Amino acid sequence: MSYKIIVDSCGELTKEMKGSECFETASLEIDVDDYHIIDDETFDQADFLKRVAASPTSPKSSCPSPERYMEGYRCEADHVYAVTLSAELSGSYNSAILGKNLYHEEYGDKDIYVFNSRSASIGETLIAMKIAECEEQGMEFAQVVETVEAYISGQHTYFVLETLDTLRKNGRLKGVKAVVATALNIKPVMGATPEGTILQLGQARGVKKALAKMTDEIVKDLKNSKEKILAISHCNCRERAEYVREILMEKAEFKDSLILDTAGISSMYAADGGVIVVV
Template sequence: MSFKIVVDSCCDLPAEYKKDPRFEVVPLILQVDEHVIVDDDTFDQQDYLAKVAASSECAKTACPSPELYMKAFDCDADDIYVITLSSKLSGSYNSALLGKNLYLEEIGEKNIHIIDSLSASSGEVNIAYKVVDLAESGLKFEDVVTKIEEYRDEMSTFFVLDSLETLRKNGRLSGMKALVATTLNIKPICYGTNGSIDQRGQGIGMKKALVKMADIIAAEVKNPEEKRVMIAHVNCYERACVVRDLILKNTPFKEAVILDTAGVSTTYAGDGGIIVTY
């Protein structure tokens, strides 16, 4: 059975998957002041970061329309797997559900499953890799759905950001128990908890926070030799390489993948941000 994976643009796919015809990215919309930017392959990260830095207002995002999702479902593939941002962080998941209902009502029956990643960025990519593994193994659609939901529920996402201001101003930190003053250069180690954001620790300065995050991962991960670790970065490839080496030093993941962020992740993680999922 042929399959297609539809993702929203917070899923920071590697270059080879962006070129893979089995993938389609449904873009969110970004806005900085009067600038409205489609988060697709025309996204210019350096120009966008400059606009964000020059603005006194907080950058905002808007989820894709149900019609965009419905259009993505209209293809020759037998099975469609859709991966979206956490439903607690964005309306993308609900929009995808509406797009599925529109497709079934207006076009006809098809195997379409919408996966709420309960994560973002590298978390969505991690799920996408697993969907490919399962679908290519020859499993039936229903079995892939069952296994991918189980996999999602066992996944962990951590991030350390230079600034939490965009997340705070956009109301994405409602689940945090404690926030610390950035003027003290204290960097919280944040963790995705059932689709929301919590705090797991902190470090004085980015380097110490990243070391502590790697230590937490080493202490908590089970069967790393069976898992991939995904490391997404915002304009800081060298920092991402350092994080990869810190993690692999004590934790033998079967594969480590470094990802460039597109527009949505760049908006919320901010310049210098690191997101890790396994």
């Protein structure tokens, strides 16, 4: 059976995924003051970070429309999947569900399933890769859905950012009570709850110590590492991503590892220097 996987643009695609007809990106959009950006292959991270640094206001994002998702579902593939960033952080999941309902009303029955990643960025990448793996193994549609939902339940997301300003100003830190003393260069170590909301796991003085503390949190939670891919995304700081990978590879054995630079939406929230780890 043929399949198609639509990933909203908070999820980074690897070079191989971009070259495959099985994967498609549903672009979110970003506004930095009056400048409008579509988060697609034209996204220029360096220009974006420069504009954000010069702007007195926080950038804003908007998710793909239900109609955009509906058109994505309208294809020759027998099985269609969408992977969105956490429904607790964005309207992308609800938009994808509405698009599915619109498709069924307009065109009738089709095997379509929308995965709430309960994560973001490279977490979505791993989920899309898992869907493709299941399809390539010849699983039935229902079995793919069951297997991937179980995979999502066992996935863990962690991150260390230079600043939480964009997350805070856009209301993505609801329930996070800890106050970070930025004047003392205190950097929080953050993670995601099983429901896909953000929580603080700890903090340290300086980014390097915070990254090391994050690796401690990862190892503490890690189970069956030999069966898992260590996935790291970074915003304009490859050396930090490599540093985190090196520490984790010394402490555990993984099936594989992957490092990607953040696309537009992930760059917006991670900000210059942010590192995200999903395993």
